Amino acid sequence: MIVSYTAAQVDAAETAVMAGLPDGELMARAAQAAAAAILRELRQRRGHAAGASVVLLVGTGNNGGDALFAGARLARRGVAVTAVAVGSRVHAAGRAAFEQAGGRLRTIAEGGPGAYTPIEQVADQASRCEVLVDALLGIGARGPLSGHSAALVTTLIVEAGLDAPLRYRRQTRPTVVAIDLPSGIGVDDGSVGGQVLPADITVTFGAYKPAALLPPASGLFGRIELIDLGLGPQLAEAGEPTAQRIQASDALELWPVPRRSDHKYTRGVLGVVAGSETYPGAAVLTTAAAVATGVGMVRYLGPDRAVERVLSRRPEVVPGGGRVGAWALGPGVAAGADDQISRIARALKWAKAERVASVLDAGGFQLLPRAPGRLDPWIILTPHAGELATLLTDRGVDTERAQVERQPVAYAKLAAELVGGTILLKGPATVVAGQDGSLYVEDEGTPWLATAGTGDVLTGLIGALLAGHGDSVAIVPELPAQLAALGAMVHGRAAVKACGADQVTGSIGKPIAALDVIEALPATIAELLRR
Helix, strand or coil: CCCEHHHHHHHHCCCHHHCCCCCCCCHHHHHHHHHHHHHHHCCCCCCCCCEEEEEEECCCCHHHHHHHHHHHHHHCCCCEEEEEECCCCHHHHHHHHHCCCCCCCEEEECCCCCCCHHHHHHHHHHHHHEEEECCCCCCCCCCCCCHHHHHHHHHHHHHCCCCCCCHCCCCCEHHHHHHECCCCCCCCCCCCCCCCCCCCCCECCEEEEEEHCCCCHHCCCEEEEEEEECHHHHCCCCCCCCEEEHHHHHHHCCCCCCCCCCCCCCCEEEEEECCCCCCCCCCCCCHHHHHHHHCEEEEEEHHHHHHHHHHHHHHEEECCCCCCCCEEEEECCCCCCHHHHHHHHHHHHHHHHCCCCEEEEEHHHHHHCCCCCEEEEEEECCCCCCHHHHHHHHHCCCHHHHHHHHHHHHHHHHHHHHHHHHHHEEECCCCEEEECCEEEECCCHHHHHHCCCCHHHHHHHHHHHHHHHCCCHHHCCHHHHHHHHHHHHHHHHHHHHHHEECCCEECCCCCCCCHHHHHHHHHHHHHCCCC
């Protein structure tokens, strides 16, 4: 599990650790790690570091000090390093070490340290360097960039082509390395209130900060390199972590792997109410995803047209009712599909009375109580931003889709409070807010996943996980959110496998459809469970 801690928790842990270390030791460790990451990037780009050009954007605090000490190490390796100060001062010891090593210090602030240089000239040099280092603000800062910092970053984004779509970006643009986190984001809430320099690599110290996991800021971090500063014992005493992310190692603990003594009923029976005369394909996708995930049995309830489609694709699905251990409800159930709507209503009533875990999507939302009345934690809702806005508006909180898209974490937590249940908010990053106070963010997918029917696949996948865990979902407080997050992670990984994207080679993959994701599920699960 990747866990994150607030700025206050990390600051307290660092203070405690520094009390037992020589003065400046923690900053020296951070600077060494930052320099090593930059050197690796330079060697990858050009084969060697000597003669390369690096520009540091340096703020007034310790974050800028980290960069200056790192710049001194780079200069001693033969790298041409220029530091650009944006304020009236920089870290004094860092400046001394940097200039002694041969680094050049400039400033865009009148009366600031170093030789004054106009923003346009600095931006031109920075856009042509090989590595551009963002060390403007650290975890103690609040709010977006302002003043000289904002002006410089805005100019740089345009000059370096960082605001252009991927296919239009210059091939020679600098690699952006952020020190600890991209400057100008909300450290604890992941908000983005102004211009931010998108990082290719973020070298973060001590622990993940919430913004590294929380959208929309998480999309600006690039590849994250976590540097251990020995804060573990202190963070363990700092309180509960904030946002979390499921990893492959967690799948080994959470996946319902069958035992030799199991049979189809003990492995879990999932009831599916999905599809309609108008959208029979949703029934096919939901049931097929559940089968591919490995549940013991899938029972399907729906109109004859959808039953025929389901059985032609997955003949092992059992049509008709019967006892189930979990429900997958709602995909493709259009307004006016009265029989399906009635089936969902009965299933939800049963789920409440018998404490049966359920995942509810799309057409099922129309059956949720307006207010008062909160759902039990073992009912997982999977809305997209527009659907979540409607759920909140129905409960007296006027909400627009755009608001949810700008602050997905805040609105997912609000929905968990007002609607109840476990909220899985779909989007570029999937946010899961649990009734136990847990918050998970999963973003292992690919933009190719944004296509019709993939939400139906997710519903079937999560339904199969719920069925595999049976009664435990309603008993163990943390389990509903964990399984929802695990389902989102596997869904994203299957999509990446299906489209052929590869971070190592830089391949962005190919277009995929919902059925492609289903076909990739068994191999994806096998890789996760490989010990």
